Amino acid sequence: MAWNRRDAVRAAAVTLALTGLAGLTGCSDDSSPSSVASKAASAVASIGAQATGAIASATAEAGRKLDDVKNGVDAKDAVRLGTPATDSAGRSTVEVTADNTDGSAKSFAVQVEFKDEGGNLLDTVVVTVSDVPSHKSATATARSNRELSGGVKTTVGTALRY
Template sequence: MPRTKGVLLTAAVCCAAVLTGCSDDDTPSSVSSAASRAASAAESLGSRASAAVSSLDSAASSALASATAKAGRELDEIRNGVDVTSDIDLGTPGTDKDGRATVDVTASNTADATKSFAVQVDFTDPGGNRLDTVVVTVSDVPAGGNGTATARSNRDLSGEVKAEVARALRY
C-alpha cells in the first residue's frame, strides 16, 4: 500500500509541472503559486492514501481477530480431546480458483479406534506473522490409518503464504 501513496504523490508533482508550464504569466509569484497549489494537492492525496491504507489494515486486523476467536471457540468446545499436533502433516500451500489460500491436512490416527481430528491451521507470511487461521475437521479416521481434508483461508491472502499447525485435537 505505501506504493499507492508514492504514485499519488508523483501524479501531484507532475500536475504541478504541467500547471507551471501552462501559466500565462511567467513571473516568479505565479510559478510559486502553482507549485504551492500542487504541493497542497499532493499533501491532500497523500493524506487520503494514508487513511485508505490505515482503513484496510484495520479491517484485516479485525478479520484476523475474529477468525482467531472463532477457531479458539471451536477447539474449546471439544470435550476429552487429546493434543496430537505431532500427528498432523501439512502439504504445500496453494491458492484455489476463488483466490483463497489452501493446504492439504493429513491426520495420522495412532489410536486403537476410529477417531476424528480438529486441526487449527495458521496461514502466515514468510516472517511468521499470522494472516488468517481456520479449523478443519478430519472425520472418522480408522485406527492406524490416515485421513485428509483441505484447510481454506477465510479471505484472499496476497504474497507468499505459509501454513503451520497451531493446534490439533483427536477426539
Template sequence: MATVAWMRGAAAVVLAAVALGAAGCSGGDGDPAGAVSSAASAVKSAGEAVSSAASEAAKAAESAAAVAKDKLAEVKDGVDAKDQVSLGTVATDADGYTTVPVTVRNTDDATKSFAVQVEFKDESGNLVDTVVVTVSDVAGKGTGQGTARSTHKLSGTVSAQTATALRY
C-alpha cells in the same frame, strides 16, 4: 503485507514524480509548492487507506481466531495430537482463497476424529487467518485427509502452521 509495501512504494513514486515535475516547471502559472502539497496530501490519504486496510485484516484474523477457539472448545475428551498432523504445500484455489492439505495420522487402535487449527501467516509472521479443519472417522492406525481453506482472500506470501490439533 506485500500490498502495504507496494502501496507505500507507489505513493513515494507519485510524490517524487510530482515534485520533480513541479521543480522543472518554468514560466506558466503552475504552482510548484501547491503541486507538492497536493501530492503530499494524496500520499497521506493513500497511507490512511493502507492503515485502514491493515486494521480490517487484523479484525478479520481476530474474528477467525475467535471462531476457531469456539470450535475447539466443542471437542470433548480431546487429546493433543499436534505431532500427528502434517501440512502440505500452501496454494491458492480457483476462487482466490488460500488452501493447504492437512494429513492426520491416527496412532490409536480405535477410529478417531481430529480437529486441527491451521494458522495462516504473512511473510512477516503476522497472523492473517486461522481455521479449524475436522477430519472425521480416521481408522485405527490409519491416516485421514482434509483441506484448510482461508476464510477470506489473502495476498502476498502466506505460510501455514498447525496451531492446535485434538484427537477425539
C-alpha cells in the same frame, strides 16, 4: 497488522502515484500533494485495520471451534501439513493429514495457521478430519478465509483428537 514487503511496496506506490497526480493537476489547498498523501496514508491504514480485524475474527472463530471439542487430547504430533497452494478462488489451501494411532475411530480438529514468509499470522482456520479408522490416516483440506498475497507458509497451531 503484520504487513509483508509486498503490502509496503503497494502502499508506497499508491501514495507516490496519488502525490504525483495531485502535483500534475495544479491542486487547490484541499488537494495539495501533502493532503493527498495524507489521505492515501489514511486509506492504507484503514485497509490495515480491516485486515487486522479479519485476523482477530478468524482467530476468535478458531478458538470457538476448538472449545466445542469435548474430551479432546493433544494430537499435534499426529498431524502433518502438505504444501500450501492457491485454489481457483485465490484462497490459500493446504492438505491436512491425521494419523490415528488409537484403537478406535477418532476425529481430529486441526487449527491451521497461514503465515507470511516472515512468520506473521495472515489467517487461521480449523478443519475437521472426521472418523479416521483405527491405525489409519485420513485427509482434509484447510482453506483460508480470504485471499492471501505473497509467499504463504502453514503451521499447525493446535490439533485435538476426540
